[in-house]
Amino acid sequence: MLLADVVATSAQVGATRSRKTKIAALRDLLRAVEVTELAAVVGWLVGEPRQGRLGIGWRTLSDIPTGVAAEPWATIGWVDGQLSALAGTSGTGSSSRRRALLVELFAAVSDDERDFLIRLLTGELRQGALEGLMVEALAAAAELPVDPVRRAFMFSGRLTDTAVTARTGGAAALADIRLTVGRPVRPMLASPAESLEAAHTDLGADVVVEFKLDGARIQVHRDGDHVTIYTRTLRDITSGVGELVDLVRALPCRSVVLDGETLALTDFGRPRPFQETMSRFGSASGDLLLHPYFFDCLHLDGTDLVDETLQTRLDALAEVAGPHLIPSIRRPDAGQLTDHFDAAIDAGHEGVMIKDLTSVYAAGRRGKAWQKVKPEHTVDLVVLGVEWGYGRRTGLLSNLHLGARDPDGGPPVMVGKTFKGLTDELLAWQTEEFPRHETHRDRTTVYLRPEIVVEIELDGVQTSSRYPGGVALRFARVLRYRPDKTAAQADTIEAVRSLLPGG
Structure with missing residues (x-):
């Protein structure tokens, strides 16, 4: 198959707002592609080359000569080979060799293909929102139910691998992809709640209410003495968090997979700013110690627990990590719920999480089994652009353009x-x-690739014809940037609309 076919499908998906049409276009392409090309195609369409990030920026690509092929001829296999060669080039003289590979690549493609490759290599296609669509398209192309594909993706962590398994092995092979201690599981996420009372009413009495900490998500794997620790984005940070490794290695078990948060504390036991916690993830050095607070147990001593109820998982968690549990209460009445919320705020935390005790573990924000409640509404949004300041901010990038994630794979x-x-x-x-x-700029604004996530506090949301989503933020203010989150983990436009009065 030709690269031009992939580019045409990408353009077709981007040109429509219809989820059904997007999935159909992806399905048709996946059915036509050879199995040897499938991993490359799936990776490209969700903006993640199977070789990983190649370290190629706009500055490098802007200096590559433009050559336009008379007729499309660049095959998927050839282009994928060029990317593999780029990924494998390092050491003395690597800059010139990488440039030569890029010159050869761009001399072989059309203008549309060149534009697609530039956006792929620089990360502009890496929005992540297409993952959900791709899972459904993979299932449709393989004539399988979507749930086994989604479940296999949760356990494998790699959509490209899941695609090949679905195509070559079908439902039986997908069922063989299970939780593996040492391989990160895509995390289950929470949806924002309108209020404490609304979340309690929505989920009922059979809930657990936990402190929502101002920390960083971690997933801990232990097999014997071997411990691995991952971030929310499944990045391995084991080498930088030795104190957590030692703590997990001392737990009374042979094997375990735990979900939780970690944060740095002051001498008085209060949480330090989020940025101070995140600073430890890049280095093993530093005076700050990280403290873990676990809230879920996915595996214990040879038994997988992801399909058990949250109540069962919490019982296992208390057994293996009792001293390190996140503060929580089960089945509170209205008064206890309010008291626990107030206690979380008084302790310097963000609010509470309310979780359905009958729910099983599922990656992503599907349904409302987990809901987060804060004193003020907060949403995680993508920075689309930034305007130059004026007055005392002259010469500084100041006013942020904010976007919510499109769950159907479109731009924010x-x-x-x-x-x-x-x-x-x-x-x-x-x-x-x-x-x-940066992608481009005009006189007042620098426009950005949709990859930086910022946490915004707001008083509410109102209907508006000014913005394409039909809503506008009220009294929005920046709380912090979220280097622990990707654009795929930003809040959706539906989550923002749910904050409308009566929404």
Whole structure:
């Protein structure tokens, strides 16, 4: 198959708002592609080459000569081979060799193909929102129910691998993909709740209510003495968190997979700022110690628990990690619920999580089995652009353009702007960092690839014809940036709309 066929399908998916049409276009392409090309095609269409990030930026590509092929001829296999060669080039003289490979690649493609490859190599296609569509398209192409494909993806962590398994082995092979201690599981996520009372009413009495910590998500795997620790984005940070490794190695078990949060504490036991916790993830050095707070147990001593109820998983968690549980209460009445929420805020945390005790573990935000409640509404949004400041902010990138994730795989949907909450430190950081993510600019604004996530606090949402999502944020202000999250984990436009009065 030709690269041109993939590019045409990508354009077709991007040109429609219809989820059904998007899935059908992806399905038809996946049915036609050879199995040896499938991993490459799936990776490209969700914006993640199977070789991983290649370290190629806009500055490098802008200097590559443009050559337009008279007729499309670049095959998927040939282009994938060029990317593999790029990924494998390092050491003395690697810059010139990489440039030669890029020159050869771009001399062989059309304008549309070149544009697609540039966006793929620089990360502009890596929105992640297409993953959900791709799972459904893979199931349709293989004539399988979607649930086995989704479940296999949760356990494998790699959509490309899941695609090949579905195509070559069908339902039986997908069923063989199970939780493997040492291989990260895609995490289950929470949806924002309108209020404490609304979440309690929605989920009923059979719930557990936990502190929502201002920390970083971790997933811990132990097999004997071997311990591995992953972030929310499944990045291995084991080498930088030795104190957590030692703690997990001392737990009374042979094997375990735990889900939780970690954070740094002050001398008085209160949480340090989120940025201080995140600073430890890049280095094993530093004076700050990380403290774990676990809230789920997915495996214990040879038994997988993902299909058990949350209540069963919590009982196992208490057995293996009792001293390190996140503060929680089960089946509270209204008064106890309010008291636990107030206790979380008084202790310096963000709010609470309310979870259905009968729910099983499932990756992503499907349904509302887990809901988060904070004193003020907060949403995680994608930075789409930033305007140059004026007055005392002249020369600094200031006013943010904010977008919510499109669950149907389209580009983020703009829902507002804000410059409030930006400290001098953040303004300086934005001005230095954002041009590294630039796609283009005009006189007033620098436009960015949709990959930086920021947590926004707001008083609410109102209907608006100004933005394409039909809603606008009210009194939005920046709380912090979220380097632990990708654009695929930003809140959806539906989550933002749910904050409308009566929504």
